[in-house]
Amino acid sequence: MNSKFAVIGLGVFGSAIARKLAERGADVMAIDESADKVQSIANDVAFAVSLDATNKHALEAQNLADMDAVVVSIGSSFQEMLLCVFQLQALGVKQIIARAQGPVQREILTKMGVHNVLSPEQEVANNVAEQLTNPGVLMCVNLPDEHEIIEVAAPKKLVGRTLQDIGLRNKYNINLVTILKKEEDGHHIKGVPGPDTVIGEGDVIMIFGLTKDVNRFIEINA
DSSP: OOOEEEEEOOSHHHHHHHHHHHHTTOEEEEEESOHHHHHHHTTTSSEEEEOOTTOHHHHHTTTGGGSSEEEEOOOSOHHHHHHHHHHHHHHTOSOEEEEOSSHHHHHHHHHTTOOEEEOHHHHHHHHHHHHHHSTTEEEEEEETTTEEEEEEEOOGGGTTOBHHHHTHHHHHSOEEEEEEEEETTEEEEOSSOOTTOBOOTTOEEEEEEEHHHHHHHHHHHO
């Protein structure tokens, strides 16, 4: 049985999520007040509906309580976002994922009981800042409680050494998630790295830990 999701708010962000979910085989209902936006995505999702997302009766008619999750990405009006989230909570939607623009909106949504709050603009800003200050960093995902996951080109100081010798956990208090080994046709994940795995030139390592510990690791091995 396919997963069922609804995406409310079909701006660039909401439309991208709706299409990606549909590409992965989910049954997606795309909702927006704009008939033009609904029409533009109608062929890419299972259902596309134009309605007022602050109207409880209109939302209830779409059986949103039966969805596995509802993504709310209304960017034009935060008041409408809050009203929509409130109505979805009243309808008993299992999982609500809301987009916040800035820390104040995030805090308000969190206090409303929305545990999954997305801040794509902040994530992009963090990624760009990380890549500019640490050119070896290819990707950075900030996590709650000052943790992060980063992909970084293997520092030259680590090339030719085993994971056991490097001692990421003991020396730096960080964990290795995986290694993308460089091959002729690009980078490939080679299963779960063991202590005898050797870091090769051109490899990319993905590590997890407190931001301060990750930064210390990068500084020491730069």
